[in-house]
Amino acid sequence: MAVTLSAASLVPIAGAVTPAHAAARVDNPFVGAGVYVNPDWSARAAAEPGGSAVANQPTSLWLDRIAAINGTTGKMGLRAHLNEAVRQAAGKPYVFQVVIYNLPGRDCAALASNGELGPTEIDRYKTEYVDPIAAIIADPAYANLRIVTTIELDSLPNLVTNAGGTATATPACDVMKANGNYVTGVGYALNKLGAIPNVYNYIDAGHHGWLGWDSNLGPSVNLLHQAATSSGSTVANVQGFVTNTANYSALKEPYFTIDDTVNGQPIRATSKWVDWNRSVDELGYAKAFREKAVEAGFDANVGMLIDTSRNGWGGPNRPTGPGAKTSADTYVDGGRIDRRFQLGNWCNQAGAGLGERPTAAPEPGIDAYVWVKPPGESDGASQYIPNDQGKGADQMCDPAYTGNVRNNFKMSGALGGAPLAGEWFSAQFRELLANAYPPVNGGGTPTDTVAPSVPTGLAGTTTATGASLSWTASTDNVGVTGYQVFRNGVQVGTSTTTSYTDSGLTASTAYSYTVKARDAAGNVSAASAALSLTTQAGGGGNPGTGGCTATYKVSSDWGSGFNADVTVTNTGTAAVNSWKVTWTWPGSQQITNLWNGSLTQSGASVSVANAGYNGSLAAGGSTAFGFGAGYSGGNTAPTLSCTATG
Numbered sequence: 001m002a003v004t005l006s007a008a009s010l011v012p013i014a015g016a017v018t019p020a021h022a023a024a025r026v027d028n029p030f031v032g033a034g035v036y037v038n039p040d041w042s043a044r045a046a047a048e049p050g051g052s053a054v055a056n057q058p059t060s061l062w063l064d065r066i067a068a069i070n071g072t073t074g075k076m077g078l079r080a081h082l083n084e085a086v087r088q089a090a091g092k093p094y095v096f097q098v099v100i101y102n103l104p105g106r107d108c109a110a111l112a113s114n115g116e117l118g119p120t121e122i123d124r125y126k127t128e129y130v131d132p133i134a135a136i137i138a139d140p141a142y143a144n145l146r147i148v149t150t151i152e153l154d155s156l157p158n159l160v161t162n163a164g165g166t167a168t169a170t171p172a173c174d175v176m177k178a179n180g181n182y183v184t185g186v187g188y189a190l191n192k193l194g195a196i197p198n199v200y201n202y203i204d205a206g207h208h209g210w211l212g213w214d215s216n217l218g219p220s221v222n223l224l225h226q227a228a229t230s231s232g233s234t235v236a237n238v239q240g241f242v243t244n245t246a247n248y249s250a251l252k253e254p255y256f257t258i259d260d261t262v263n264g265q266p267i268r269a270t271s272k273w274v275d276w277n278r279s280v281d282e283l284g285y286a287k288a289f290r291e292k293a294v295e296a297g298f299d300a301n302v303g304m305l306i307d308t309s310r311n312g313w314g315g316p317n318r319p320t321g322p323g324a325k326t327s328a329d330t331y332v333d334g335g336r337i338d339r340r341f342q343l344g345n346w347c348n349q350a351g352a353g354l355g356e357r358p359t360a361a362p363e364p365g366i367d368a369y370v371w372v373k374p375p376g377e378s379d380g381a382s383q384y385i386p387n388d389q390g391k392g393a394d395q396m397c398d399p400a401y402t403g404n405v406r407n408n409f410k411m412s413g414a415l416g417g418a419p420l421a422g423e424w425f426s427a428q429f430r431e432l433l434a435n436a437y438p439p440v441n442g443g444g445t446p447t448d449t450v451a452p453s454v455p456t457g458l459a460g461t462t463t464a465t466g467a468s469l470s471w472t473a474s475t476d477n478v479g480v481t482g483y484q485v486f487r488n489g490v491q492v493g494t495s496t497t498t499s500y501t502d503s504g505l506t507a508s509t510a511y512s513y514t515v516k517a518r519d520a521a522g523n524v525s526a527a528s529a530a531l532s533l534t535t536q537a538g539g540g541g542n543p544g545t546g547g548c549t550a551t552y553k554v555s556s557d558w559g560s561g562f563n564a565d566v567t568v569t570n571t572g573t574a575a576v577n578s579w580k581v582t583w584t585w586p587g588s589q590q591i592t593n594l595w596n597g598s599l600t601q602s603g604a605s606v607s608v609a610n611a612g613y614n615g616s617l618a619a620g621g622s623t624a625f626g627f628g629a630g631y632s633g634g635n636t637a638p639t640l641s642c643t644a645t646g
């Protein structure tokens with residue numbers, strides 16, 4: 001893993017102590033780390049029918065107004081969340097995701113998303129919003145968390161498409177373009193937060209159905225670069241970009257590509273849905289955006305995040321194959337999994353489902369799939385609901401609205417009866433759960449596709465009959481529930497701690513051990529590096545070499561022959577089902593008949609296994625077999641070995 005330490009991380013932060021023990025920034029903060037589960041959201045999700053199946057998923061904390069920093073009624077503040085994150089982390093690498101969302105004149109084209117600060121209130125943004133957040137995050141108590149920010153969704157992209165003389169311009173966006181406060185504010189936030197060594201800044205990059213067109217992509221990347229180098233910031237404060245925040249754009253469109261043709265015509269030119277956009281889904285867009293960003297001067301290591309909280313589009317209406325090739329529209333509309341009326345629709349979309357569960361490093365260049373928008377929280381209301389957050393009524397949230405120039409005069413596609421943006425919308429949560437793709441199954445079990453990190457640091461000691469292993473705990477976003485232990489490639493046991501004692505081994509023998517970690521959802525990690533251990537030599541005249549001992553006793557000896565008894569004792573702590581005693585005659589002895597056991601004799605080597613009726617021995621239990629033998633010369637007693645298996 002490449003480790004990048006930005007130059008900015010060396011700059012001391014005014015009023016904050018740079019903790020000496022802060023971990024160096026890693027290339028991708030999500031790799032090998034757990035991710036914070038917001039207890040406020042988790043409780044709401046768990047209270048919905050079937051919701052506990054996803055309530056353990058990590059979601060972002062939104063600081064959507066100044067009051068959110070200290071906490072609002074019923075909701076924890078930033079410090080309380082960070083303290084809880086430290087507790088959840090329990091010393092492991094841990095990501096804490098926070099959305100910085102309070103620019104002056106916020107989201108100028110969507111009334112439901114407007115904020116508390118007026119277009120000119122840039123000074124309040126700096127001193128009453130960004131500075132206090134930075135001061136809390138810089139507390140050395142949080143130095144070991146990996147703080148991942150989403151910087152200001154929707155505002156900068158509005159300057160590309162909805163301002164400055166375009167057909168889609170709004171007066172409010174024209175004001176913001178002219179006063180430059182989006183650019184100044186984003187630069188300020190990046191600079192202030194980027195100075196904290198354990199912060200990873202990801203700037204919002206819209207989504208493919210907004211900025212994917214060639215004519216929008218280049219200007220967007222350039223605008224983000226301008227913002228990242230304003231207010232004293234440099235590109236070193238940017239670890240990446242996040243797409244599809246709070247949007248519904250499909251991650252992958254499996255049933256058409258931009259290069260497809262219908263009746264000899266490229267669908268790029270002929271499908272109304274595609275409408276010349278080279279990007280047909282978020283994965284393609286995120287990769288294209290990343291490439292352009294690096295070309296524009298951002299760090300070559302920048303990574304992308306994709307918000308997959310609500311872009312699953314599963315359920316009964318999900319197409320299962322391409323549309324008919326009657327026309328470009330039948331082909332694309334019949335096969336697309338994004339069921340919106342139009343790509344510009346953004347408010348509480350009916351028919352949507354939860355998307356990919358949060359996943360680290362799912363694809364090259366993609367740092368993670370994340371749930372930035374907490375599923376079940378409304379995008380906005382169509383009626384004015386009195387509030388002190390600056391949020392207005394938005395027709396795009398009215399199911400009866402027939403659209404405007406920004407969604408090509410299509411129906412809004414919104415669910416009716418929605419509360420204020422950010423408030424819990426139970427009906428929406430239930431629909432998202434029902435239409436999840438991949439589907440959510442098994443109530444109570446977190447659905448999760450991320451395997452735990454591979455166990456490391458495997459070490460061990462041996463006796464003649466056993467091995468004691470220990471290793472370092474693995475990390476996982478939903479928690480590690482146990483480990484599987486393998487001896488010579490075969491699983492021999494499980495452990496819920498980071499140690500395991502193996503038994504039933506043969507003295508002076510080499511064994512190879514590996515360990516895998518398992519999580520609550522049943523994902524299993526790859527095997528650890530193998531550890532080779534050799535058991536100690538068996539000592540004394542009669543060492544048991546595996547959970548049992550064998551005691552040899554001659555009962556009578558008449559010079560040319562003798563009778564002997566062998567007592568087998570299970571010395572382990574668990575019952576065994578079979579045992580075997582072996583030895584090599586030191587002289588000419590040969591067994592002539594044997595009882596209460598099964599004999600194999602070849603030259604001087606003897607092996608006696610249990611009979612069908614005396615293989616089972618409880619821990620500490622004993623049994624015996626006997627034999628008659630002939631000899632000439634001496635009758636020295638042999639050294640016996642005993643092995644038993646459970």
Ligand code: BGC
Nearest residue numbers: 062064113374377379421422
């Ligand atoms: C709202 C915020 C809310 C966020 C997450 C936004 O649309 O404006 O208040 O915190 O969604 O649900």
